[in-house]
Amino acid sequence: MDFTVIDAALVTKLLLLLAIGIGPKIALVPFLEMTQKLDAETKVSIGRQMVLTALVTALILLATGALLMRLLHITGGAVAVGGGIILALLAIKMASGPTEKHDLGLPVDVAKIAVFPLAVPYLLNPVGITVILIASGEVVSVASAALVAGLILLVAAFDYLVFTNIDALAKRMKPASLIVSEVVFGILLTAVAVQLVVSGLVNLGIITASAAH
Known part of the structure; x- marks a missing residue:
């Protein structure tokens, strides 16, 4: 990401990546599964x-x-490869369809599931973590840092609207449509994961940019 010039292309690219990386789609089905037996007030509390x-x-x-990347001697390329691998694992599960249920018949610990696994790694997923870490290392001014922070806040505001009104939205969602969209999105995310790995390998100099295209 080149933050030397802030233009519409950069803003659009960042917004799309953050919409995937911290948007509601990946967290939606796990949230519905884990909270299906809870009352509306508890669901809103967990979502918030x-x-x-x-x-x-x-x-x-x-x-x-x-700072963390400098202290650990990690490059943006290594972050991209690592994020791509973890994302691929999540995406393959999504693309495989509903093969496992999160509801094990045990009491739901609201405080725990809201943080893990719902907040991380489902809501803030490997794409989001990778994009934010790379952006952190590449911002060149207060304006560019403010841009990234502002877009994060914008996507989080949308997440808040979705998960604090989840019952009203769930009534409009058909289970079959959710499954189909989950599989399709899983395939798309697998492609994103592959692209992250390829971009990381280019950044690390392991492959050339021409070979990646």
Whole structure:
């Protein structure tokens, strides 16, 4: 990402990546499964805590990511490869369809599931973590840092609207449509994961840019 010039193309690219990386789609089905037996008030409480946790984590990563990468001697390429591998694991599960259920018949610990696995790694998923870490290391001014933070807040606001009104939305969702969209999105995310790995390998100099195209 080149932050030397802030234009519509950069804003659009960042917004799309963050919509995947911290947007509601990946977290939606797990949230519905884990909270299906809970009352509406508890669902809203879990949704609110989940979004807040993901947002705070994302902003902390943005503020400290560049420092962490320097301290651990990690490059943006390595982050992209690692994020791509983890994303591929999640995406393959989605693309395989509903083969496992999160409801094990045990009491739901609201405080725990809102943080893990709902906030991380479902809401703030490997794409989001990778994009934010790389952006943290590449921002060149207060304006570029403010842009990334502002887009994170924008996507989080949309997440908040979705998960605090989940019952009203769930009534409009057909189970079959959810399954189909989950599989399709899983395939698309697998492609995103492959692209992350390829971009990381190019960044690390393991393959050339021409070979990646």
